[in-house]
Amino acid sequence: MDTDPLPLLEDLIRCPSVTPTEAGALDCLEAYLRSAGFHCERLVFSDKGTPDVDNLFARIGKSGPHLCFAGHIDVVPPGRLEDWAAPPFAAFQADGFLYGRGAADMKGSVAAFATAAADAVKAGSFTGSLSLLITGDEEGPAINGTAKVLAWMKENGHVPDHCIVGEPTSAEKLGDTIKIGRRGSLSFDLAVAGMQGHVAYPHKADNPIPKLARLIDRLAAYKFDDGNDHFDPTTLAFTTIDVGNPAGNVIPGRAQARFNIRYNTEHTPDTLIAIVRDACARIEEELGGTFTLDVVNGADAFITEPGAFVGVVLDAIEAETGVHAKLSTSGGTSDARFIKDYCPVLEFGPLNTTIHQVNERIAIADLRHLAGVYRAIIDAYAGRKPA
Incomplete structure (x- = not known):
């Protein structure tokens, strides 16, 4: 990786984007992606009895294969502020960790795949299309977020060939688990x-x-x-x-x-x-x-059967971390439940040990390795043409 994802993650954490408030997080990400050459669309959706939600779709390239990274910038409330070691939206560093609400779930992944995508574009190492689907409604009712963005993408010719959701899937060390389906x-x-x-x-x-x-x-x-x-x-x-x-x-x-x-x-x-x-x-x-x-x-229950696409991700994880990931379908639901109706999807991200907890955090070394994994996936994807 040429670009350190840490500064972008710090900027994202400093935006107190508790569902459904965007709080500047999408503005920050959009500015970063536009500077890297991505075409960005802000998509605000409404529904009766639910709050309006601001979403972001960014794409570069018009040809295939088309790889999409999906995630959310909305976070759960921080809880009692006095229980935190530092203010939950201060992006505080200590002992090799970055603390803050959303550090692991999942602004860390968003920062990692955004910087990985920007670096790949700058290096000219990807021949196809890269996109990012970012919602502000994953931790909430999930009505005006990913599901409606996907419908818009279909109407406008942006359905990807494959998608990776940056949910925090790792259990004990970075790279030990990817989710290839959900109950x-x-x-x-x-x-x-x-x-x-x-x-x-x-x-x-x-x-x-x-x-x-x-x-x-x-x-x-x-x-x-x-x-x-x-x-x-x-x-x-x-x-x-x-x-x-x-x-x-x-x-x-x-x-x-x-x-x-x-x-x-x-x-x-x-x-x-x-x-x-x-x-x-x-x-x-x-x-x-x-x-x-x-x-x-x-x-609905779904599975992305192991094949070339899953293989690209497994190889990238092992090359960057030395860990051979376990294929899992455990846990609750995620926005992958919507994406699977449009293309094969899997989930991979950082450790989930502190998500939704006081003092949520991500190891800075893990953040950088995560960006390295995403970059390796991007570099390998077009050449492998996964099925």
Whole structure:
């Protein structure tokens, strides 16, 4: 790497861009990319009941292959300021680390791939197109961010051949993990109706709690699958149970629960919803009552099969860090869940040990190596023409 990504990252951290506020972070990045020759578009999207979100798309080159780097400059709130070793937006250096909200998640990656891309353009080492998709809505509802930028990109002829998301994927040392897929996420709101009554006369009431308890037991013990080569088994976790009843001598008339299913590519949302509905129907037959379900599909499960594209990234990581990365599908969701509908996508970035924590930080040496990995990917990408 010719350019040190540290100054750009310091500038980005000093912008307190808590979702959905841009706070100058996109201005800073846009100025940097324009100076490197990128054509930049600022894209502000709106939706009913959600805040407007400012996004940035930058591209250089018109021919293929087209490699896109995706990321976000929005960050979670810093929490109690007095718990930080230094102000969370001061970009404080100590003991080889840069401290600040967003240092690892994920302004560090944004600074690293922006400087890597600028260096590659300056050196003339890339023949194709490079682009950056930067949103301010990843840590929030993710409605006016990446999903809408991608739709705009498709309408305007900017769909890339491959995409790398700079999420902090490394677990113990830089380069030990890349994400080639993610589990799907289904969230359920469940309610069972009964009839309120006095506890001394249970036969005159219809208690929904035993019905809900039996369903919880059935679903919590249900084996969905054994996983597969890339995914762990599907899991279900209950998160709340509530009857809204402050009295000890009243049988409630309604019981509610929430749960989430994280699923692999052995299932679709439809197959999982059918399993849950069947379980509800069986309890209704056994104990009576009426179950109602509201379902939110947060993300579909997906996989980017190992091949030439994944190989380019693995080789670049090993060449720069000496680490052979593990291919993983663990963790929660990311904006890769939107990108996978347009092109193959994977995720690679710095350590995730301090993300969303007080004193979030990135090792300065890791930041520089990360930029080196991204530069190596760019230099190899066009020549390898990954499938």
